[in-house]
Amino acid sequence: MLAPTSTMADDENGHDGLAEGPEDDQPMSFFDHLTELRSRLMRAVGSVALGFAVCYAMVDQLTQLLLKPYRDAWWRVVDADMASLGYSRLPDTGPQLQNLTAFESVLTDISIALIGALFIAAPIIFYQIWMFISPGLYKREKRLVVPFAGTSALMFAAGAVFCFYLVLPVATEYLLTYPLNKDMGGEDAKEAVRIIANYTYTDYIKYTTRLLLGFGLMFQFPLGVFFLAKAGIITHKTLLRHWKIMIVSFFIIGAFLTPPEPVSQVLMALPMCGLFFASIGIAYLVGKPERERMAKLDAELAGMADEDEDD
Structure with a gap:
């Protein structure tokens, strides 16, 4: 009687290559997953x-x-506006x-x-998310x-940080200058109505934190691509085939995640496009060892087939 054999992948990933639970390498039931989810959520919320x-x-x-991006952008706008009028002295206010x-x-x-808490707790939150996913992963993953x-x-x-130092200054200055450049009614002072920027505290904070x-x-996108490529779910060729759809999707996502004005949308969509093409390179590098292994295996199988034909 022949003893059952196991491959290296089975030894590494568990019996029959299946992902196993975190406790005693036992599969988890639906209620085990609910209990695990509750535990992870409680830790993240805490x-x-x-x-x-x-x-x-x-x-x-x-x-x-x-408030720093708003304050800096405001002074830049006022400085330029005063200079265009021939004044060298900035206002006192x-x-x-x-x-x-009231509230x-x-x-x-x-x-x-609350937004600050999300940034402080981000390492713990992401750890809990990955730990909840881990029972469905192979041991090497x-x-x-x-x-x-x-x-x-x-x-x-x-x-x-990228948003705070590179995007917010440009987007905020645009929001401040856009209405300042609109004089409705022509040159007649009696008919003209000047539209000025007069934002609320809440609107600005919502705008900033949303961005x-x-x-x-x-910025999680490349990491997600790395994980999916490592798991063999996607390849660089998959991403290249759908690059047009992805570009359009980024602009749609940018429209949802940013305030309803085009500058912020473009400032978000363009970096997403850059991250997407960088992710294609990541997927290519991650999948390279697997492609080399498959090419070697195909060569060995082709050699075995040639030997069988010679026999």
């Missing part, structure tokens, strides 16, 4: 709650940070944002603290969970 407490205690400092209701400032502070969680958090932060979160999530 980390966000702790981060919220920290951020709310320093909400004034966070607000100053978020700085930029202003309105509160339209608007309180609710906005809570929103700022489970080894990547911790590096993936850390890289996800770093890419999330990198997206926010920061959108870019943070956008």
Whole structure:
């Protein structure tokens, strides 16, 4: 009687190559998955709650940070506007944002603290997400969970930094100058109505945090492609075949994640296009060892077939 044999992949991935559960290498039932999901959610929510407490205690400092792009853009616009009128001295008063209701400032502070908590808790949140996914992975893929969680958090932060220093200054200055350049009614002062930028505090914070979160999530794309390519789900050829659809999709996603104006949409869609083509290179490099292995296997099979024909 012949003893059952096992391949290296089976030894590495578990019996019959199936992914196994985290405890005692046993398959997980539906209710086990629900229990695991509840546990991961509780830990993620707990980390966000702790981060919220920290951020709310320093909400004034966070607000100053978020207001910096607006303040800098406002002074650039005023400087250019005054220079065009022949004035060299800037006004004594700085930029202003309105509160339209009594509790608007309180609710906005809570929103700022919550967004800050998401950034602080990002490493824990991404770790919990990857740990929840890990029971469905092969053993060789489970080894990547911790590096993936850390890289996800770093890419999330990198997206926010990219947005804060490169996108927000341009987008905010556009929003400030666009209405300032509209004089309705012609040159007659009695008929002219000048449309000026007079934004609210809440609208600006929503606009800023929406862009920061959108870019943070956008920078997860290459990591997702790396994981899918590593798992053999997609290849660089798959991405190349659908590049036109992906480009259109990025502009649609940009329209959803950004305020309803074209500059922010384009400023988000263009980096997404760049990340997409970079991801094609990532998928190519990740799939290269597998392609070489398959080419070697095909050559061996072809050699065996030639030997059989000679016999």
